[in-house]
Amino acid sequence: MPGAGKPLCCILAFCLLWPLCFSSPAWGEDCRSKTYPPAGPTFKGTVPTYIINLDLPPSRRWDKLMSEKKTELKTVIHSIKDLANAFIPSGKVIEIVDTKLVWLISTLPYPFNEELKGIANASGIPPGEILLFNIFYEIFTVCTSIVAEDKTGKLYHARNLDFGLFLGWNVKNSSWIITQELKPLVVTLDFQRNNKTVFKSTNFAGYVGIVSGIKPGIFTLTMNERFSLDGGYIGIFEWILGRRDGMWMGFLTRTALENSTSYQEAKDQLVKTRLLAPAYFILGGNKTGEGCVITRSRLATLDIWDLDANGGTWYVVETNYDRWQAPLVLDDRRTPAMKCMNQTKQENISLSTIYDVLSTKPILNKLTVCTTLMEVSEGRSESYLRECIGSCSPW
Secondary structure, three states: OOOOOOHHHHHHHHHHHHHHHHOOHHHOOOOOOOOOOOOOOOEEEEOOEEEEEOOOOHHHOOHHHHHHHHHHHHHHHHHHHHHHHHHOOOOHHHHHHHHHOHHHHOOOOOOHHHHHHHHHHHHOOOHHHHHHHHHHHHHOEOOEEEEEEOOOOOEEEEEEEEEOOOOOEEOOOOEEHHHHHHHHHEEEEEEEEOOEEEEEEEEEOOOOOOOEEEEOOOEEEEEEEOOOOOOHHHHHHHHHHOOOOOEOHHHHHHHHHHHOOOHHHHHHHHHHOOEOOOEEEEEEOOOOOOEEEEEEOOOOEEEEEEOEHHHOEOEEEEOOOOOOOOOOHHHOOHHHHHHHHHHHOHHHOOHHHHHHHHOOOOOOOOOEEEEEEEEOOOOEEEEEEEOOOOOOOOO
16 A cells, blocks of 8 residues: 555655644635535435444454445555554564453443454454454544424434544645545445344444434434543553453444434433543434533533524534634544534535535545435435545545
8 A cells, every 4th residue: 555654754744744734725726516416526426325234243243244345445454553563663562462352352341242253254354453443433533413303393414524634644645545545445324123224334344333423203313433541541441451341432322323313312312421432412303402512531520512593502513622612723623523514504504504514624534434414204214435636624
């Protein structure tokens, strides 16, 4: 892979050059319009749907998906291993992954532990590397999520899923290696029981947690990474040492989607559960005012930002920064997103106009893998692979 062996040099170069790059208006653009239905160079295809049968034993639920996506998953994991070996050439990191992480799977809660073992068996990939992929997925996401309410009280929820920051820069193609390699792994999953949909999600094949999901007619949910010194690495270290009263973020969101029967029940679970890592949970319901951003540390809820259309808050936007703090200057997706939402106006809000917002640079950027649109009352969920063309924010 071009550039895969030199991630450190790329990171240092970007650290030096990004302040100059972001002072240029080339990274941003006027709010886009009429970009839906998706077409043109930023649209890279629709996302295939697979059924995950919850009536099957956990170890067998992912067999069909893995039979079709194991090659793509191996490619991504191989690149992750190359990056690890570039930083620590001795190969010790991969040796630890292949020999020491295997036992950690058995400590994970059921059914996730059995599902990971099943994915390893079906794909032929060592179990430790499957776990590594799942851990990477939880700690390297930078995203933009929006919940909005229209004039009739209908709720819309959408997000750009951005992934791959610092994970290898391809100089030839001016793209993040892992970002590009993940696109063939993006799938829509229809989790069913008794041949009926329980919930749907947009996932990477091989990841058993949830970062974007819809429980038709009831609620929608996305998760964004929250960066903190008291971060996920501490929670994972505690888990390894035997303290396991916290929950993995992706496991919590999947549990909420599978078991919660109302917006309020899901909200309470996301607010009260102890976590391994800090996070933002963006939740949308099916009634007016049912939408919020929950800002979490590992141990507590720091803030709940609720929709209040009558009070002027008809949408909430979350990127990867606390709403009471200014975003990093080099990574301000919040300000242009809010500008475009305000310019759209509540009377014009719809999935198509939110897609316009998410198609505007730098909200759409070099790390954007896909865009997901959800409308809860109709149980509608759509996902599209994306590409930022031309001068784009590296973020």
